[in-house]
């Protein structure tokens with residue numbers, strides 16, 4: 366079921382025509398479907414069934430408070446990578462005791478903040494980080510719950526910029542050093558070993574690397590158990606891919622069920638999932654308006670009001686996202702366009718070589734824009750960042766106002 370569908374020639378977001386959203390809130394704007402978010406989240410949760418588990422939505426994919434509040438109402442946990450993300454989770458009504466804290470560079474202030482909120486676990490990425498967490502916990506006279514992020518060294522076969530499970534990556538502890546680091550953790554008075562975690566990359570479309578990684582971690586858990594180090598949860602990270610074009614990633618339930626087959630003999634070991642993209646990417650669109658049509662010698666350009674500052678994935682990863690009209694029209698000649706923004710960079714494109722029948726003032730919709738969209742937006746070229754809206758059946762909720770000019774220089778000062 367797709368909640369962004371045409372009825373006749375008109376594209377709808379749930380029960381609302383996209384055109385109406387643009388008229389009400391202007392363009393460019395991001396729109397997220399509540400029903401889609403909930404359906405994706407439940408797909409993970411239901412597939413895990415009765416086995417002890419927690420879905421910790423990866424906040425980095427889309428950290429809008431409205432989105433987080435939808436997730437919080439479902440009883441979701443959260444995977445965070447900064448004090449800022451923890452603050453957002455709390456602000457949105459999320460439960461800090463369901464928060465796992467990932468990331469390679471946690472500061473003392475962030476650790477102290479997270480300890481004061483009694484988070485579920487720190488996913489630790491290095492020996493110096495263990496030492497730092499122990500130090501902060503001892504100052505507060507508490508025990509910090511920790512998990513070690515083990516790098517299982519499996520090739521996730523994804524874009525090199527978003528592959529994280531290989532030896533050459535900055536993330537995690539190499540498999541062969543894992544026992545030593547767990548022993549080190551056990552020696553610290555203010556740490557409490559809770560779990561083991563991994564995250565092998567993002568936009569993975571094959572199930573095999575996930576299962577391989579899980580198998581490697583389970584062997585390690587057994588090895589630690591023999592040494593008297595008990596692990597009570599296993600966090601398998603995120604990374605499940607989505608269909609942007611013709612990819613065929615496993616459905617969340619197929620993915621979760623594949624991992625569950627390995628867990629049948631371990632009813633006590635709680636599983637944690639950290640999906641980001643799989644929940645949010647196809648729950649969101651970016652609406653943009655065609656400003657000009659420009660016919661060049663070699664190319665036709667549709668210059669739109671969204672740019673790489675609003676959605677950087679095409680420019681950064683050559684990512685392909687579908688671009689479709691809000692209203693199908695046959696009044697205009699069919700032509701092949703590069704869809705580009707107004708920013709002064711050749712790399713400022715949203716899509717290339719797209720066949721469309723469009724004219725100035727038409728609305729275009731960039732699909733699969735709910736994850737790593739607004740969160741990676743910037744003010745480059747002093748452009749105000751777009752509005753964000755959640756559609757819930759026939760209701761629209763403005764969950765982030767479009768920036769205004771004075772937001773651009775907030776906190777800046779001129780000198781005399």
Ligand SMILES: Cc1ncc(COP(=O)(O)O)c(C=O)c1O
Nearest residue numbers: 423564567603604639640641642
């Ligand atoms: C530790 C960790 N967990 C979860 C995620 C979410 O990944 P994805 O959006 O691919 O599910 C990421 C980002 O790749 C991550 O670094």
Ligand SMILES: N[C@@H](CCCC[NH3+])C(=O)O
Nearest residue numbers: 425527567568678736737
């Ligand atoms: N930002 C990336 C994904 C990064 C994953 C972060 N761990 C994307 O848009 O695909």
